[in-house]
Amino acid sequence: MMISVGVQKLLIVSCLLLGVLSSTRHEYAQGHIRDRDNLESAATIPNETSLTPEFFPSEGSKRTKISYGPFEVPNMNINNGMISHFTLNIDIGCKDCIVTWMQAGLEYPDGSYANANTSLWLHHTVLYNMNNLDTVCGANVQGERFFASGNERMEVDLSNSGTNTAGYFVGANDTIGFLVELMNQAMENQTAVVTITYEYIPGHPTTFNEITPVWLDIGGCSTSEMPAKNETTFQYTSPVWSANVTGRITFEVGHIHDGGTYVQIAENNSTICDSQASYGQTPGYVDPSGSMSMGAGMVSPMSNMGKHISSMSKCTNGQLNLGDELSITAYYNTSEYEAMTNTDGSLSSIMGIALLYLAANETAASTTGATPTTSRAVSSSSTGAAAIVTTGPALVVGVLSGMLALGFA
Numbered sequence: 001m002m003i004s005v006g007v008q009k010l011l012i013v014s015c016l017l018l019g020v021l022s023s024t025r026h027e028y029a030q031g032h033i034r035d036r037d038n039l040e041s042a043a044t045i046p047n048e049t050s051l052t053p054e055f056f057p058s059e060g061s062k063r064t065k066i067s068y069g070p071f072e073v074p075n076m077n078i079n080n081g082m083i084s085h086f087t088l089n090i091d092i093g094c095k096d097c098i099v100t101w102m103q104a105g106l107e108y109p110d111g112s113y114a115n116a117n118t119s120l121w122l123h124h125t126v127l128y129n130m131n132n133l134d135t136v137c138g139a140n141v142q143g144e145r146f147f148a149s150g151n152e153r154m155e156v157d158l159s160n161s162g163t164n165t166a167g168y169f170v171g172a173n174d175t176i177g178f179l180v181e182l183m184n185q186a187m188e189n190q191t192a193v194v195t196i197t198y199e200y201i202p203g204h205p206t207t208f209n210e211i212t213p214v215w216l217d218i219g220g221c222s223t224s225e226m227p228a229k230n231e232t233t234f235q236y237t238s239p240v241w242s243a244n245v246t247g248r249i250t251f252e253v254g255h256i257h258d259g260g261t262y263v264q265i266a267e268n269n270s271t272i273c274d275s276q277a278s279y280g281q282t283p284g285y286v287d288p289s290g291s292m293s294m295g296a297g298m299v300s301p302m303s304n305m306g307k308h309i310s311s312m313s314k315c316t317n318g319q320l321n322l323g324d325e326l327s328i329t330a331y332y333n334t335s336e337y338e339a340m341t342n343t344d345g346s347l348s349s350i351m352g353i354a355l356l357y358l359a360a361n362e363t364a365a366s367t368t369g370a371t372p373t374t375s376r377a378v379s380s381s382s383t384g385a386a387a388i389v390t391t392g393p394a395l396v397v398g399v400l401s402g403m404l405a406l407g408f409a
């Protein structure tokens with residue numbers, strides 16, 4: 001996920017400089033082109049679908065799935081099959097509303113499922129509120145980044161399944177920017193439709209607290225893309241951010257690329273969350289050619305070959321106070337999981353991001369419905385990451401390290 005549009009454009013240019021085709025990947029991708037996509041049929045797809053809301057029905061909540069596109073994604077010989085679009089002022093289904101839940105998806109124009117198993121990736125998408133400043137980076141980035149998704153398509157569950165009366169407020173006159181980068185690993189162009197499902201409450205019920213998004217990034221405020229290191233295990237740590245807002249954390253989740261194992265979020269040098277990557281949990285996250293799909297020269301255990309990140313674990317508790325020092329560390333182990341490569345076989349750049357959502361000005365003690373965990377929770381990390389410690393009476397931290405099962409079907 002890029003943090004600014006300007007940087008994104010630079011990256012597109014840099015992608016143009018890459019380009020030699022790996023014949024291995026060429027052959028494997030070729031057998032899996034689907035018969036699809038012409039823009040005429042795309043024009044008939046409904047762009048907004050009403051769904052049944054899951055949280056706060058007594059507040060008149062609504063859930064809507066909005067389709068953006070269609071986008072033609074060039075084949076893997078052109079810019080590594082990557083294409084990027086930025087749209088200013090998209091429709092997110094509501095204005096003057098409290099958004100409680102969001103999740104991105106990727107489809108073909110006929111509504112069928114697109115993913116690594118069809119050689120089409122939702123590399124990342126980001127939503128920006130152009131009327132607000134980013135809490136961490138201020139005017140150094142464009143707008144306030146309040147939603148992001150990689151191909152793992154994690155739900156962003158701001159109310160933690162309705163247990164917090166909190167959500168992200170979108171004002172009547174707010175302008176929302178939409179960035180998407182799509183990746184095609186097939187030998188033919190493909191056409192994709194990006195979907196984002198929003199659940200929201202119209203208006204601003206006084207009992208609901210506004211959510212402040214906090215974006216922490218190993219690239220700081222200048223870029224979200226860092227070079228993969230040559231070592232098979234490596235890590236990157238973000239700059240330290242000294243909190244200038246307070247709030248109760250309702251939701252936090254990390255984002256890394258293939259080869260990554262987890263994102264650790266630290267507050268005053270104590271781990272408050274390990275967001276763990278899981279790979280290949282559904283057939284959509286396994287290459288069409290399965291274990292045969294490795295780029296030339298890669299060495300990796302057979303069991304994880306051809307598998308891609310399919311979910312990141314979330315955390316749902318914590319407290320941020322003024323002056324708290326926050327940082328994240330992204331961990332990679334490319335001998336455990338295959339790293340992403342460019343079409344020429346070189347290592348792709350990697351990311352390490354965590355998004356924290358704060359119920360602004362709330363403290364854990366004044367929670368409006370949640371039942372915070374009162375003692376530490378132990379991470380289920382197989383990589384031995386640190387558990388949680390509570391460091392003060394106001395700090396109530398728990399970690400929910402269970403994997404989110406993604407029901408893609």
Ligand SMILES: *[C@@H]1O[C@H](CO)[C@@H](O)[C@H](O)[C@H]1NC(C)=O
Binds near residue numbers: 075
């Ligand atoms: C594939 O996409 C590229 C880049 O947009 C375009 O130049 C080319 O004409 C497309 N090929 C086909 C067969 O549509």
Ligand SMILES: *[C@@H]1O[C@H](CO)[C@@H](O)[C@H](O)[C@H]1NC(C)=O
Binds near residue numbers: 066068
């Ligand atoms: C959906 O379609 C309507 C009618 O064509 C259009 O006004 C609206 O902008 C579209 N919304 C999106 C999100 O594309």
Ligand SMILES: *[C@@H]1O[C@H](CO)[C@@H](O)[C@H](O)[C@H]1NC(C)=O
Binds near residue numbers: 133134136137139245
């Ligand atoms: C926190 O810092 C950011 C970045 O410098 C700034 O834009 C924002 O206004 C600050 N927030 C408060 C409440 O001071």
Ligand SMILES: *[C@@H]1O[C@H](CO)[C@@H](O)[C@H](O)[C@H]1NC(C)=O
Binds near residue numbers: 171172173
């Ligand atoms: C939104 O813009 C309209 C027209 O400029 C203005 O009348 C209204 O007061 C604005 N609403 C808010 C909440 O700023």
Ligand SMILES: *[C@@H]1O[C@H](CO)[C@@H](O)[C@H](O)[C@H]1NC(C)=O
Binds near residue numbers: 227228229
């Ligand atoms: C990895 O090794 C290559 C070849 O020695 C070198 O050009 C490149 O800069 C190295 N990358 C990093 C991130 O150190």
Ligand SMILES: *[C@@H]1O[C@H](CO)[C@@H](O)[C@H](O)[C@H]1NC(C)=O
Binds near residue numbers: 268269325
């Ligand atoms: C965190 O650790 C660093 C390095 O040891 C130290 O400089 C810093 O003061 C620590 N921060 C806090 C809040 O303890």
Ligand SMILES: *[C@@H]1O[C@H](CO)[C@@H](O)[C@H](O)[C@H]1NC(C)=O
Binds near residue numbers: 113283
């Ligand atoms: C891709 O995987 C999904 C499930 O994750 C499955 O429903 C779909 O049929 C698969 N598509 C192909 C072309 O194998």
Ligand SMILES: *[C@@H]1O[C@H](CO)[C@@H](O)[C@H](O)[C@H]1NC(C)=O
Binds near residue numbers: 322323324
């Ligand atoms: C974290 O460290 C900062 C700076 O030393 C301090 O102001 C803050 O109270 C500490 N927070 C907690 C929860 O201990």
Ligand SMILES: *[C@@H]1O[C@H](CO)[C@@H](O)[C@H](O)[C@H]1NC(C)=O
Binds near residue numbers: 233333335336383
């Ligand atoms: C990296 O993964 C390999 C293969 O699973 C494993 O043997 C090794 O211990 C891991 N390294 C670290 C630092 O976790």
Ligand SMILES: *[C@@H]1O[C@H](CO)[C@@H](O)[C@H](O)[C@H]1NC(C)=O
Binds near residue numbers: 210
């Ligand atoms: C949080 O408190 C600060 C300082 O009192 C205030 O300026 C700000 O508007 C509050 N934020 C929210 C979302 O209530």
